[in-house]
Amino acid sequence: MFIFSNWFWFFLTLVFAGLWLGTLLCQRREKKKKTPPVSMGQNSIEAEDVLKVVYHLHEEKKDWDGRDLSVILGMSDNLIKSLIDVLIDFDWTEKDREGKYHLTEKGKQRGRELIRAHRLLEKYLVACKGMSLDEVHSEANRMEHEISSEELDKLDNELGYPAWDPHGQFIPEPDGLTTSLPKHSLVEAWKSGSRMRIVSLNDEYTALLAQLVAMGFEPGIDIDLVDRKQNILYLRIGDKIVPVAEAAANHIFVAPSPVLPIPLGQVPVGSRAQVTDVKGGGKHQRRMLDMGFVPGSEIFVMRKAPLGDPIEYWVKGTAVTLRQKEADTILVEELDV
Structure with missing residues (x-):
């Protein structure tokens, strides 16, 4: 009986040791899957820099391959493959059956966040720190990886919700909306x-x-x-x-370049005009841009209320109603009907 008891506890110990070892190996295997390659460093800064390049490539082509990235970065095929593997490890990129790569929703979101941070920081460095246009890019590129979303929202508020960075690039909104200027x-x-x-x-x-x-x-x-x-x-x-x-x-x-622009509110009903500029800063300017009143867009004046206010316009395939005061912040050039 004593001998049986010793063998029983011996085998039970082996079973528990096997279970513990199996669990440990599984945990290490899962951790290895989720951890980006050490060659990219202990943080995601390098990966995020590549993601920004890929995000711009995605906006142009939607799908892309390693050759497209190689042309932009000027790197060897092996190094490009390693960079793409890193993006996949971060769940920012995926590959389809035809061998093309696409940004995942997670990749698109992080790409927009980085671009918004970069352009807001450039605006801050020029407006508040007095840096020149050619100095701010590298500094903003360093700071964009360190700023939190809460700090970025606070900076956006302090700057008055600017629509463009100092280089003329549109600053995405927190929800990811962007406006493309015809250029x-x-x-x-x-x-x-x-x-x-x-x-x-x-x-x-x-x-x-x-x-x-x-x-x-x-x-x-x-x-x-x-x-x-x-x-x-x-x-x-x-x-x-x-x-x-x-x-x-x-x-x-x-x-x-606009020729003698006039306020949109002064354009008569039945006339066509082209937006040249949007006055007023912050949220008002962004609201006008979101509704389609971007420089270069064409507008048709549909009708006015009996007292002349509000006014209904046709812009980018949508009827939009503005108060006279709002319309006068949009400068336009009249076009031939």
């Missing part, structure tokens, strides 16, 4: 003798951005397109003629 590169929009307004500058290439800023290019200024010879564009900024290589001009985005 073309200076090379695409070239027409000698015309006047254009700079909408935005590409801020991805710091050295080029610094050169463009030093030459006088900034969002919001008007330029005259004078001449074009041997891949050189000659522009008038103020009273100066400035030569710009086509390669650099591809990073300057423009829209037609």
